[in-house]
Amino acid sequence: MITLKGISKSFQRKLVLDDIHLTVQPHDICCLLGKNGAGKSTLINIIARLISQDKGEVLIKGQVFDNNKILIKEKIGLVSQFDYLIEQLTGYQYLEFSGLLYKMAPADIKERINSLSLFFFENTTDIHQLIKGYSSGMRMKLNIMAALLHKPDILLLDEPFANLDPVTCHKLAGFLQEFAAAPGKLVLISSHDLLYVDKIATRLCVLHDKKVAFDGDKESFTNGGAKDLDKQLLELINPAGINTASLNWLT
Numbered sequence: 086m087i088t089l090k091g092i093s094k095s096f097q098r099k100l101v102l103d104d105i106h107l108t109v110q111p112h113d114i115c116c117l118l119g120k121n122g123a124g125k126s127t128l129i130n131i132i133a134r135l136i137s138q139d140k141g142e143v144l145i146k147g148q149v150f151d152n153n154k155i156l157i158k159e160k161i162g163l164v165s166q167f168d169y170l171i172e173q174l175t176g177y178q179y180l181e182f183s184g185l186l187y188k189m190a191p192a193d194i195k196e197r198i199n200s201l202s203l204f205f206f207e208n209t210t211d212i213h214q215l216i217k218g219y220s221s222g223m224r225m226k227l228n229i230m231a232a233l234l235h236k237p238d239i240l241l242l243d244e245p246f247a248n249l250d251p252v253t254c255h256k257l258a259g260f261l262q263e264f265a266a267a268p269g270k271l272v273l274i275s276s277h278d279l280l281y282v283d284k285i286a287t288r289l290c291v292l293h294d295k296k297v298a299f300d301g302d303k304e305s306f307t308n309g310g311a312k313d314l315d316k317q318l319l320e321l322i323n324p325a326g327i328n329t330a331s332l333n334w335l336t
């Protein structure tokens with residue numbers, strides 16, 4: 086379980102998150118939604134301890150891990166918007182290196198890399214290519230595999246569907262549903278891809294104007310089941326309506 090209690094964060098005196106309270110339960114696939122700059126990545130990075138909050142507490146399974154980054158890395162698998170891939174390594178070598186950092190046994194690392202690459206890479210030789218030759222979609226796949234390597238309980242994914250082809254998006258969506266169904270596992274994801282949000286989210290959290298503007302299940306967000314996620318989201322984050330007149334200068 087992830088519990089956020091009163092998280093606030095400013096960058097250079099600009100307040101980005103103001104008193105955020107959120108609980109993500111086991112089996113949740115909680116999707117963070119919001120406009121560009123709403124603070125989704127900031128919140129994910131705070132939970133993963135990549136950055137610190139100015140105020141408030143992050144509890145993982147009821148414990149504060151602020152000072153124990155090793156323990157938190159064991160529990161969390163993170164796909165960040167920035168990738169930390171090492172260009173001179175092959176995908177396989179990078180995963181091997183990541184597994185050693187997680188103190189996994191070499192035989193387990195090998196087995197895990199083989200099963201993950203069979204699932205995510207269609208071409209079995211891709212994993213043995215140098216990362217510097219990877220496409221943006223291949224880089225995202227490798228980041229996802231690195232996040233899953235050590236079998237974490239909590240998956241934090243910042244826009245994982247970006248750059249993936251439709252087949253891989255479909256596979257990843259199915260994978261996340263299976264992952265969240267396993268005992269003690271949960272997923273927190275940020276995404277602008279409402280198609281997949283609608284498909285997999287059990288819970289929505291909309292960040293708007295530095296606050297949590299909505300937190301609840303999909304059904305309550307779409308007013309009792311009307312399958313109109315886009316419309317409801319647009320109304321929440323853009324109550325005055327989209328001003329298409331401002332596009333006139335384009336034509």
Ligand SMILES: Nc1ncnc2c1ncn2[C@@H]1O[C@H](COP(=O)(O)OP(=O)(O)OP(=O)(O)O)[C@@H](O)[C@H]1O
Nearest residue numbers: 096097101119120121122123124125126127128275
């Ligand atoms: N390291 C930083 N230094 C200064 N400002 C930052 C930093 N990181 C984020 N911000 C600012 O914080 C705000 C929230 O950014 P964040 O990346 O969390 O938004 P987001 O909701 O993930 O956006 P997007 O949908 O575009 O990915 C933005 O105004 C951004 O400019």
